[in-house]
Amino acid sequence: MAFQILLNFFLAFVWMFLKVSYDPVTFLVGYFFGLLIIFAFRRFFDSRFYLLRVVAVINLLLIFMRELILSNIAILKVILKPKLDIRPGIFALETELTEDWEITVLSGLITLTPGTLVIDVSDDNRILYIHAMDIGDVDESVSSIKNSFEKAIMEVSK
């Protein structure tokens, strides 16, 4: 991925030298043509075409924003409800992610999910211990975490 971006910058500079004009607009045009060239030669690289990964990262950021707003609405409902009927508890969640940064991002996402907070990560990086505001719908939250977040993070690292 980093190599492809570097190559794209290099092609943009080559374009600027070919045009003998060194302003940002020429750079952008050259960057666009370099993008087309890298797309045409995508099967010679080891990793995917890098724009797909950029799209996945942007998607992950949007999920972060959405979860932050949703969790705030959920917290608002719990706190402002006249009768406090929450049932907190801690549950374990097995994760399939392996890299350290993936688990860090996943626990950040879970912390911003409505009603969950990561308390501990097991030593072998396989189980996350999560404190939930309402333990009743654990299965639901586990499946939603698995389906949306893990998939989005895997999409970035694929």
Added chain:
Amino acid sequence: MIEIIRIIIIVLILIGAFLSLVAAFGVIRLPDVYTRNHAASKAATLGVMSVLLGTFLYFYAEEGHFNSRLILGIIFIFMTSPVAGHLISRAAYNAGVPLADVSVQDDLKTKKGSQVSVNQEKP
């Protein structure tokens, strides 16, 4: 156009103040450390973020001054506050703070039991 931006600024700052107020209520009302941490680490984050965003928009729209430090502040708060919440609750758990009225307390208890035995073996 400028009126719409002004309304957006007002709404953002009021939402931020309201969320911070709700976070303070949550810290007072909720029963134990962990649930209080939920309120403090989520509501306060979005509250401060939207106040900062409103301030940024105000100086950009009214004075034409693009203050990138506010953007950096928003990003840093967004990155650090979940980690802070995690570390506080982890430290509380390892110090043995009990949970309020726990219904399911899963493997963490057994894991903590094994840790205690390991600690007993060491000295």
